Amino acid sequence: MIKNKKRLMFFKMISLSLLRRRSRMIVALLAIVVGATVLAGLVTIYYDVPRQMSESMRSYGANMIFTPDGTDSLTDEMIERALSYIPARDLDGYTPYRYENTTINKNPVTFAGVDFDGVKKTAPYWNVDGAYPTRDGEVLIGANVAKTFNLGVGDKTVAVSSIEITEDVDESLIPDYEIIEIDGVKSADHELPIKVVGIIQTGSSEEDYVYLSYSDVEYLTAKHRGYDLVEVSVNSTGGLESYTTSISNGVEGLRAKLIKHVAASESAVLTKLTSLIFIVTAVVLLLTMICVATTMTAVIAERRKEIGLRKALGASNLSVVGEFLGEGLLLGGVGGILGSVLGYVFAEIVSKNVFGGSITFLWWLIPVTIIASVAVTGIACLIPIRSAVDVDPALVLKGE
Amino acid sequence: MASLLELKNVSKIYGDLHALDDVSLTVEKGEWVAIMGPSGSGKSTMMNIIGCMDKPSLGQVLLDGKDISKESQTSLTTIRRDKIGLIFQQFHLINYLNAVENVMVAQYYHSVPDEKEALAALERVGLKDRAKHLPSQLSGGEQQRVCIARALINNPEIILADEPTGNLDEANENIVLDIFRQLHKEGTSLVVVTHDPEVGEVAQRTIRLEHGKIISDEKNENFVE
Ligand SMILES: Nc1ncnc2c1ncn2[C@@H]1O[C@H](COP(=O)(O)OP(=O)(O)O)[C@@H](O)[C@H]1O
Numbered sequence: 288m289i290k291n292k293k294r295l296m297f298f299k300m301i302s303l304s305l306l307r308r309r310s311r312m313i314v315a316l317l318a319i320v321v322g323a324t325v326l327a328g329l330v331t332i333y334y335d336v337p338r339q340m341s342e343s344m345r346s347y348g349a350n351m352i353f354t355p356d357g358t359d360s361l362t363d364e365m366i367e368r369a370l371s372y373i374p375a376r377d378l379d380g381y382t383p384y385r386y387e388n389t390t391i392n393k394n395p396v397t398f399a400g401v402d403f404d405g406v407k408k409t410a411p412y413w414n415v416d417g418a419y420p421t422r423d424g425e426v427l428i429g430a431n432v433a434k435t436f437n438l439g440v441g442d443k444t445v446a447v448s449s450i451e452i453t454e455d456v457d458e459s460l461i462p463d464y465e466i467i468e469i470d471g472v473k474s475a476d477h478e479l480p481i482k483v484v485g486i487i488q489t490g491s492s493e494e495d496y497v498y499l500s501y502s503d504v505e506y507l508t509a510k511h512r513g514y515d516l517v518e519v520s521v522n523s524t525g526g527l528e529s530y531t532t533s534i535s536n537g538v539e540g541l542r543a544k545l546i547k548h549v550a551a552s553e554s555a556v557l558t559k560l561t562s563l564i565f566i567v568t569a570v571v572l573l574l575t576m577i578c579v580a581t582t583m584t585a586v587i588a589e590r591r592k593e594i595g596l597r598k599a600l601g602a603s604n605l606s607v608v609g610e611f612l613g614e615g616l617l618l619g620g621v622g623g624i625l626g627s628v629l630g631y632v633f634a635e636i637v638s639k640n641v642f643g644g645s646i647t648f649l650w651w652l653i654p655v656t657i658i659a660s661v662a663v664t665g666i667a668c669l670i671p672i673r674s675a676v677d678v679d680p681a682l683v684l685k686g687e
Numbered sequence: 688m689a690s691l692l693e694l695k696n697v698s699k700i701y702g703d704l705h706a707l708d709d710v711s712l713t714v715e716k717g718e719w720v721a722i723m724g725p726s727g728s729g730k731s732t733m734m735n736i737i738g739c740m741d742k743p744s745l746g747q748v749l750l751d752g753k754d755i756s757k758e759s760q761t762s763l764t765t766i767r768r769d770k771i772g773l774i775f776q777q778f779h780l781i782n783y784l785n786a787v788e789n790v791m792v793a794q795y796y797h798s799v800p801d802e803k804e805a806l807a808a809l810e811r812v813g814l815k816d817r818a819k820h821l822p823s824q825l826s827g828g829e830q831q832r833v834c835i836a837r838a839l840i841n842n843p844e845i846i847l848a849d850e851p852t853g854n855l856d857e858a859n860e861n862i863v864l865d866i867f868r869q870l871h872k873e874g875t876s877l878v879v880v881t882h883d884p885e886v887g888e889v890a891q892r893t894i895r896l897e898h899g900k901i902i903s904d905e906k907n908e909n910f911v912e
């Protein structure tokens with residue numbers, strides 16, 4: 288009962304001191320709120336970023352490729368078997384590529400047969416000016432090809448493939464072509480009228496190719512053939528190596544590889560981000576501490592008479608220190624509560640703008656933020672509060 | 688029975704300066720004593736020593752028969768808390784606490800805060816309806832009355848007042864003196880430092896200090912009990 292009344296008075300005094308001297312304490316509170324916000328915000332981002340990074344990294348393209356291993360090309364059956372090693376929920380998409388050399392206006396160009404729906408998944412970074420092809424004869428061309436042949440969206444031209452008539456040529460695909468025979472080698476120039484519907488920019492080798500459907504490539508070359516490369520997008524943060532090993536071992540004539548540069552840069556960026564978050568948080572908390580310590584020093588200097596009075600009324604050094612520390616810790620607690628809420632908002636905004644995703648709420652971060660703010664404030668108060676001990680109660684009898 | 692307060696050959700020396708110079712003085716329980724003297728004569732120094740906020744350089748101070756001149760800082764704090772009520776020229780109210788809360792602070796350090804008792808003390812100085820006002824919302828006279836209520840709240844052996852009317856106008860001075868009269872009637876011991884003759888005259892006994900020495904110690908013949 289007696290203890291309760293004293294405790295009540297203690298909380299009344301420290302809270303009224305903060306509440307009724309708001310303008311004095313607002314700067315310190317603001318510093319604590321900023322510190323707590325940055326702490327809570329960055330920790331939230333830190334915990335959420337690996338997940339978001341792997342999502343956004345995947346949006347930078349495929350992270351695994353299949354190539355022929357001792358065979359001429361990959362068949363649909365081989366690809367299917369290879370993909371069966373990856374759980375369906377982890378398989379984001381895949382695109383087989385069939386490359387063929389052809390000419391436009393007698394200049395050599397590499398044509399790539401693709402499935403455009405697959406490309407949208409495995410190469411979402413393709414920046415297409417125009418549209419993706421939807422019917423036979425429509426093509427996407429790389430920006431370099433567009434420049435070389437002076438082609439724009441909507442332009443039409445003709446691709447010409449010089450076909451050597453060998454056993455693997457399907458002559459039903461070239462019924463009316465004039466077959467020329469020179470020194471016993473039979474050949475035909477096979478033409479495919481094409482229409483440019485889009486131009487792609489990637490800043491990379493994709494700009495040197497012409498992309499079209501598999502059936503167009505087959506028609507142009509008059510050959511049935513498998514694929515030269517499969518790009519695969521796998522949705523997983525780890526364990527990709529085990530997939531590639533078991534696929535390479537399990538599928539004869541096919542080799543699976545990770546596209547290393549993406550995987551490596553992902554973890555390099557994460558490491559850098561972690562240390563950046565650590566440094567920024569430490570610096571901000573240090574600034575918070577300095578600001579709180581400065582405010583507390585000023586507050587104690589201002590309140591020397593009050594401290595003298597409390598001592599004159601019988602307060603021990605311990606209780607004076609306790610009261611100022613109580614004010615500091617209360618301020619730290621309030622700042623921590625505000626900061627943990629604002630930190631979540633801050634993380635959400637950063638996440639939306641930088642990663643385009645939303646953040647998971649970490650409930651345990653609320654007590655952690657509050658405890659951290661209280662601790663930071665407490666440490667910041669220690670040195671200024673020690674000077675309260677030196678105040679002489681006789682001060683109250685001295686004139687101004 | 689021992690006297691309430693006894694100073695035996697007390698000196699307070701700052702370097703070459705004898706702020707108090709071999710002062711001896713006895714105050715009985717229930718007495719109302721005024722201490723007068725020009726500025727710098729040692730009045731506040733004497734109050735500090737009586738009020739357990741400072742120790743004499745030489746001599747003995749007996750409070751309730753107990754020698755306090757050799758006590759540690761901590762036990763002086765305890766003695767001050769239990770036996771002494773202080774009234775100041777500058778009131779020294781805590782500006783973020785209202786009148787009744789200011790009175791309760793003294794209870795808090797002494798024993799237990801009790802709002803009812805604190806309100807009763809304010810009623811005694813005629814401030815019951817001002818209990819919830821902050822010091823900034825009170826006049827000087829009202830602030831001094833809160834200060835008096837705070838000094839009274841723990842039923843001290845002795846009330847020490849240093850220039851209690853120094854910052855007040857005549858009307859408020861009279862209110863404060865009326866309260867002192869009332870306290871004296873109730874048996875409270877009062878030591879009042881003042882340079883104001885009117886405040887000195889109404890006391891039971893007047894002691895004059897000059898250069899740290901007592902130059903006169905007289906009963907007031909006109910004193911009305
Ligand atoms: N802490 C101190 N250090 C040095 N001199 C002091 C100190 N306190 C008071 N004095 C000196 O002691 C003398 C008496 O001071 P004080 O008791 O405050 O006088 P009064 O209250 O009568 O005006 C003055 O000359 C003052 O300057």
Ligand SMILES: [Mg+2]
Binds near residue numbers: 684730731
């Ligand atoms: Mg003085």
